[in-house]
Amino acid sequence: GENQVDIIITSYALITKDLLHYNDQKFYYLVLDEAHYIKNTKTKLYQAFLTLKAQHKLCLTGTPMENHLGEFWAQFNFLLPGFLGGQRQFTKLFRTPIEKHGELERKQLLNQRIKPFILRRTKDKIATELPPKTEIIQTLRIEGKQAELYESVRLAMDSRLKDIIADKGLKRSQIEVLDALLKLRQVCNHPKLLSLDGAKKVNQSAKLDYLMETLPEQIDEGRKILIFSQFTSMLSLIEDELIDAGIGYVKLTGSTTKRQEVVDKFQRGEVPVFLISLRAGGVGLNLTAA
Incomplete structure (x- = not known):
C-alpha cells in the first residue's frame, strides 16, 4: 500500500490512471518536475493535480511560460489556489493589461506579488557550474557520383557567375552568388535536394551514410x-x-x-x-x- 513507502515517484502519463490510489493520501510534499506540463487548465491532467492533497507543493521548470501569462497562472493556481485570483480575474487584472497594452505598472505589481514564492536560476548564474560542452566537427569527403555531380554543378555555376558579374558587377550579382552557394550546399547534403533531373538519380550522400552508420551505436x-x-x-x-x-x-x-x-x-x-x-x-x- 501507499502508506508503506516514504516516496512515490510517478509520471505525468500515469497520474490520471492512478488517481484513485491517491485520493485518500495527504502528502507532505508534492514536487512537479517539468511543471509546464500542467500549463493547460482544460486538460484532465491539470484537473487531476488539483485534486491531490499536499501540505507543501513545489513546481520545477525551465519554461514557466511559453506562450502567454495564462500558462503561468495555471501553475501558480495549482501551488496556491486563488492567490492570483480566478482565471477571468487574472486575465482582466494582469494578462490583458500586460500582454495587450504593455502596462509596466501591472507587470511590476505581478512581480511583487509572486516574488516571495519564486526561486530563479538564470543561465548566467549557473553557467560556471555546468560541464563544458564538447563540440566535435566531423569532416566527410564526398566521393563517387556525388563528387562528380558537385564538380559539374561547381563548373556550371562558376561559368554562369563569371558572365553575370561581368555584365552586372559583383554588388548587383549577390543573389546569383548566394543561389550558387545554396546549390553546392544542397549537393553536399544530398544530391536529391537539387531540382535537377540528373541529381535525382544520384542516391549517394556522405552525410546521410555517416549519420545512419553512427546512429544505432549512439542509441544503444x-x-x-x-x-x-x-x-x-x-x-x-x-x-x-x-x-x-x-x-x-x-x-x-x-x-x-x-x-x-x-x-x-x-x-x-x-x-x-x-x-x-x-x-x-x-x-x-x-x-x-x-
Missing part, C-alpha cells in the same frame, strides 16, 4: 539525439532512412501543428531521435531530455 548507448537541418527536404530523406532502419523519431518543422505533443513525446523518452528544422526549432524549445 542510451543517447538522445537532436538532428538539425536548414532544409526540411533533407529531414524528409533522413526520415525515410529512420523508418527503414526501424528507429523511432519525431519531427518539428514549420508545418508541424501539434508542436507541444511532438516535444512531449521526445521528453518522455518514447523516441530517441528528434528531427528539427532550424527555422522552427530556433526559439522556444526546452529539450532537457537530450
